[in-house]
Amino acid sequence: MRIKIPNLYFFMLVLLAVLTACSKKDSDDGITVVRIGSVSPLTGAQTHIGKDNENGARLAVDEINAQGLTLGGKPVQLELLSEDDAADPKTATLVAQKLVDNSVVAVVGHLNSGTSIPASKIYSDNGVPQVSPSATAVKYTAQGYKTAFRVMANDAQQGAVLGQYAVTKLNAKRVALIDDRSAYGQGLADEVEKAVIAAGGQIVDRQYTSDKATDFAAILTAIKGKSPDLVFYGGMDPQAGPMARQMKSLGLNAQLLGADGMQNINFLKLAGIDAENAIASSPGLTLDVMPGGITFKQNFNARYGDIEVYAPYAYDAVQVIVAAMKRADSFEPAKILAELPKTDYAGVTGQIKFDAKGDILNGAVTLYQVKNGAWVALETIK
Amino acid sequence: MDIFTQQIINGLVLGSIYALVALGYTMVYGILELINFAHGEVTMMGAMVALAVMGAILGVAPNMPGILVVVSGALLAIPACMLLGFAIERVAYRPLRHAPRLAPLITAIGVSIILQNVAMLVWGRQYIPFPEILPKSTFTVFGAHITGLQIFIIVLSALVMSGLWWLVQRTRLGRAMRACAQSREVASLMGVNVNKVISLTFVIGSALAAIAGLMVSAYYGLAHYYMGFMLGLKAFSAAVLGGIGNIAGAMLGGLLLGVIEALGAGYIGDITGGFLGSHYQDVFAFFVLIAVLVFRPSGLLGERVATRA
Amino acid sequence: MLFFRERPRISLLLLAILLAVLPFLTSGLLGNSWVRLLDFVLLYILLAIGLNLVVGYAGLLDLGYIAFYALGAYFYAWLASPHFGLHLPFWIILPLGTLFAAAFGFILGAPTLRLRGDYLAIVTLGFGEIIRIFMNNLNAPVNLTNGPQGMDLIDPISFGGFAFSGTHTFLDIKVPAIHLYYYLFLAFTLLAILVAYRLQDSRIGRAWAAIREDEVAAAATGINTRNIKLLAFAMGATFGGLAGGLFASFQGFISPESFNLFESIMILCMIVLGGMGHIPGVILGAVLLTILPEALRYIGDLQRAWLGEVIVDPSDLRMLLFGIALVLMMLFRPAGLWPSRQRKRELTAEGEIAAHEQESLHDAQR
Incomplete structure (x- = not known):
């Protein structure tokens, strides 16, 4: 029962030093910077689709910044904070808390249902709206959290x-x-x-x-x-x-x-x-049918190459959040949250409206078939 | 009946691949008593290098015969993996030969993580498709389908394994390896260069891993930086099932595990009346493994040494 | 350092104060996500101490330890979530949950008694996977675990009507739930450390050490190796079960993907990295390996600060650096960062000779 106290103490000091060394940074250049979080697995087996989601969100943010965004009469610049949840539920909660600490106004994510659900509790506790591009488990919006939305039809x-x-x-x-x-x-x-x-x-x-x-x-x-x-x-x-x-x-x-x-x-x-x-x-609908769909595809291909899976949904998730900001003329999470249920936005993946739970309303589903080595749209079912 | 035959064929193909990877584990274990956790990743590297080479060749000469392209991929992947295996042993294992037992296990895990992430940085996160250059041919045996590639995999595995068997049992190097496995100290007293033998063991094991990696990616049509982990785990289980440290055991364990998995996935649902399904495939495999080890604690063909620590 | 060495009481007091204010300090300096990380650090210390009983003390290589964590977590969820409509208080569930996990420790231990070394490793690995696969699939025919969808809306810990959720205010100080969990976890961790130390010096602890060093000799001296090994598995499982229950209440959601093989390996890495069999080392290992992956997230910010732009994506480098750290650590400190004095002596005393002795001993065993 001999604990070597000096050593233990020394090690706590080292720990503290490490903690302080990585303390967070501040950023301001006159323009108000508004942070939007993006979470997807960027390590592990799902890395490729995780990066795809991040790219989709980043494209939207960059386009909006290029056009210029003004809220409450002040120029606003969006910043995408992209975090890796490694498709792991525990890491997802850590990352969610980190984004909340970094005062993001909304979060695009997470990619998986298994990470979106535990994280949704933290976003809900802190009143941060969460729009998942790709979590499709019914449970995600069925927990009763007012902050949970998704832009994709559920399972x-x-x-x-x-x-x-x-x-x-x-x-x-x-x-x-x-x-x-x-x-x-x-x-x-x-x-x-x-x-x-x-x-x-x-x-x-x-x-x-x-x-x-x-x-x-x-x-x-x-x-x-x-x-x-x-x-x-x-x-x-x-x-x-x-x-x-x-x-x-x-x-x-x-x-x-x-x-x-x-x-x-x-x-x-x-x-x-x-x-x-x-x-x-x-x-949703095919990219070719939607207004802006083809432009999105071209822009995305030029910057990141082929679309893996869910990038268009991540792109739309950002657009829906920013549209809510514009309607609220504010970037306060509470005001965005108040505007989100009223969403009626023509995204690149289809017309986006939410029902009372935060699920997409009357989401269309399009069927495709492989013909001569390419996906060809068969029909859209509403 | 044709379904049953088909399942046996499925199992044999899968088992041949397991066996080939299991050989790498078992050779290293036989000599060093070390689980070379990074071996699965060497397999992955073999597949990745081969695919990169093949992609480059097809970029220059798209009309080259498919088999020639694959062979040239293999010819570069094998030495690359040999070099990798040599380097891993020198850097991560040799300095730890006298360290506590678990230390090399941790470096092995560390090396695994490093190799995975290096592969991810170099070849990206995507699954890489295997180019469709090999001729496709399907034969029907007793109502079951078997492809040319499957036959090739089984035959090649058998050839490689018998070659290895010959090497270990009939050559000077093989005798030195067996001597080292029994006692490194005495072997070195008898004039065996223990370090050289260990290096060569890693090099040979890695060459086998490269071949296995290429076969896996050709068979399943893809390669991915994460593919080595599960493959390595299964192959390691196979080696233990057969009796780790024993070359014939690794072959037997690999083939058995493959067949058990196929039959488990195929029939477990029917046997249990739908209560358990193919989602318990791995449970079934592990259960057989545990049962075998309970009754034969050193594996099927392992030495019966009571106090093997 | 001399100041503290000469005044152990003051040092202990300072340490206590530091541990008490740590969550407030951390949230003030770094934000609440780091407090959440501290909570996880404490959970992993619990797990590492538990695994250390099995691997470090008794020398039984266990690669399926996470199974007990899973069992504890699911046990908590069954008795405190809408799934079965049960909402029992935590002070009933946690003791029962640890017993539940301990029972499984026995079940795992029984068939593995004859196995040694790496055979044991692969069987325990299989056991861990079997538990995970069952958790992942037991949504049919009877829905026990909700399968891959996981179990949600698990009750937070609560004392009477006081629940560990949202933010509470004491004496004008705002205390978020994660701070409360910190103190709860800290209490359990200190208890676990105490138990582990007492065990080490007990008859059981010495019997474990004897088995670890030489099982045959241990049996010859009259130790009932079967019972003692089973006890190691069961005791280790107890800690895992406790940590699992705490994890379930803390997260509010559990799913099988939290209990994969990689987690087992991570916990093993913690104790090996820190110094096997040595409690302070094990704690250090748990702290480092939990914090390191998170701290490495900041390399992106560092690049921005030093180079003006992000050249290499931090998420690409995080695991790579982690792997390199593992290898380097083992190469330069193979007995762990903070080994026990005895281990250190075994390893460094008259270097070469000891190494040769070790090796001939090793060969003689075969």
Whole structure:
């Protein structure tokens, strides 16, 4: 029971010194700087889509700054504080608190449902509006926090459309489901299952994988034994790509259906020619239809290259927040929060309105099919 | 029946890959009793270097035959990984040979993190697709589908493993390796250059990792800076299942683990009446591993030494 | 430093004052996110001390320790969230939760008794993954854990009607909930440190040390190695379960992704980095490894300050620097940053000879 006190004390001093050494900075150059937070995983396996979200938000901020923003008669410059939550719920709360400490007026994020939910409590406690571009778990807005919004259709909305579409439009009677056991994939597959049954289809098999897997031969073989008409995959492109390849090499000729996690250029690259005829949905309208959509795409491509997945939603999330600022003519979080529910904004991903919970109202879902190695819009379902 | 055959084939292909990576773990463990956690990352580096080389070649000569491109990718990736393995041993493990047991384990984890992040900085965060240059051919055996690539993977793994077996059992170097595994001190008294043998072990293991990495990325059609972690973990489990430190054990463990996973994912739902599904695939694999170790604490082919610390 | 060495009482008092004002100091200087980080530091100290019982004292390499943390967290969530409609007070849940985790410690310990070294490592790793996979999938057929969606709206700690949420005001001082959690966690951590020290010097602690150094010899001296090993697992699990319960109440939301293998490895790194088997070292390791990744976030700001622009994205470099730090630390201080005096002596005394002795001993064991 001998604690060497001097050593312990010395070490506490060192700790304090370290703490003070990294103390925060101040910035002001005459123009009022208003900070908007952006949170997504910038390390770990989801880094590529995390960076994509950040890029989308940054493009919006830079464009708004270039146009000039005036609130309450004063010129205002936006600053994007981008933080990494590593897709980890614990880190997400730390980062949320950090953004609150740095007095951000609103937050675009987080990318995952699993991080958006614990962080939403902190934003709610501090009255900071949170607009997630891509968290789709129903729970995120169902907790009763007034600060939680999202610009993407939730799992229930998108899943219902997908299940219905599979049975009625694609004439699939026997449906097999696969999900990646992530909050996103599992939530979506559950909703699709409900919708398929409601539309009179039959679920012949349900299989599971993980969001780190690359080998699906075993589960696809099991599915093949049930001879389905259609295979729905709830998950992201790194799994969907190899899955499409392995379906072909196993001779499983069912229609592959996916959601927004798959409807992107990476899926095309990873699946190669086996991507052909795959169908996937994406919330909102096509970029080509929306005003400013094509300009957005060009600008984004010029600066960051291809759009990975959710960058347009992150872009819209910033725009929605700034539109609320303009209406409130203020950058106080409380005033922005008061204006956000009244949002009616034509974003690059569609017309954005919120319902009472903060979910997107009557969100359209567009279906795409791979034709000759490119995603082609099939139809938009409202 | 054709479904069952198919699952066995699925398992064998997966198992061959596990076995090839497991060999790297088991060789190092046999000599140093060290879990080389970074081995999975060396595999990843092999895939990444090969893909980069192939991309460069295809950029210059897009009409070159696919197999030639892949072979040249391999020819650069293998020495690159050998160099990497040599460097890892020199920098991260050799200075710690007399340190407490866990210290090299931590450096191994550190090296893993470094390699992952270096790969991320160099090749980016995206999943990198494997170019579609290899001919696609599918054969039907007993109603099951098997692709040319799958056959190639199984055959190549078998060849590499028998080559390694020959190396360890029949050559001077192999004898030196076995001597070091038994006792480094006595081996050095007998005139074996222990440091050289250890370096060579790492170099050979890394060459195997490069081949495995290239095969994984060709088979699944992608490479990613994070791909080594899970692969390494599975391969390590395979090595332990077979009896770590034992080359035949690594092969057996790899193949077994692959087949167990395939059968587990394919049939667990039907066996349990839908109560458990393929989401318990890994549970199934770990459960078999634990059961084997409870009854044979040194793995299937491991030495039965009661006090192996 | 001499001043403090000669006056241990004053130093202890100063330390106590420092620990008491630390959250206010930190929030004043750096902001509340750092107080939140302090809370996590305390949780990780708890975890590291618990794992140290198993790995540092008894020498059993456990790579699945996070499973007990998960079990404690889920146990708390089951009894204090709308999921089953139960809202029991924390002083009932936390003791039960630690027992629950301890029971699983026994269950894990039982089949692994015959395994040594790396075989034990892989089995414990498997156990950790199995628990996580079950938590991730037990939303059907019976919804126990809500699966990957996680469990939310978990009750904060509360004494009677006084809940640890929002901001409270005492004597005109504003005290946010994270400060209250700090004091609660600090109390538990100090208790854990005390228990760990008492254990080390007890019969059990000496028996653990004996097993760690040589199991056969330990058995020969009449130590019941089976019971003693099981006890190590169960005691370690207790700490994990406690930390898990605290984590659940603190976060208000838990999901399986918080309990992955990487966390187990991190906790192991903490104790190895700090100095295995040596409590102050373990604490130092936990503090450093929790703070380091967060502190490294500031390299972006430093670049802006020194170079005028961000050349390398800090998020790109954070984990890389962390990996380099791990390697360098081990290369230059293989026994950890703050090893116990005994360990240090073993390692440095007459360098070469000791090393050779160590190695021949090592070979003799095989």
